[in-house]
Amino acid sequence: MLSALQALTPAERSAVVLRFYADLPYEQVADALHKKPGTVRALTSRGVSRMRQLLGEEERTDV
Numbered sequence: 753m754l755s756a757l758q759a760l761t762p763a764e765r766s767a768v769v770l771r772f773y774a775d776l777p778y779e780q781v782a783d784a785l786h787k788k789p790g791t792v793r794a795l796t797s798r799g800v801s802r803m804r805q806l807l808g809e810e811e812r813t814d815v
Contacts, residue, residue, distance in 0.1 A: 756806040759803075762801065765799065767792050767796045778792050
């Protein structure tokens with residue numbers, strides 16, 4: 753999981769961590785990152801999608 757987080761851009765990583773680890777709503781994440789809520793939603797979506805892809809690749813290489 754950590755390697756997948758590290759593979760994200762800094763903005764994507766910040767959005768994902770604040771949204772899911774800190775459990776903040778999009779509006780509070782947007783305030784913390786000085787971005788619009790829509791931008792935070794896009795960053796979060798891209799970050800989660802990329803992590804799923806990376807974690808899926810790790811599972812295939814472990815077999």
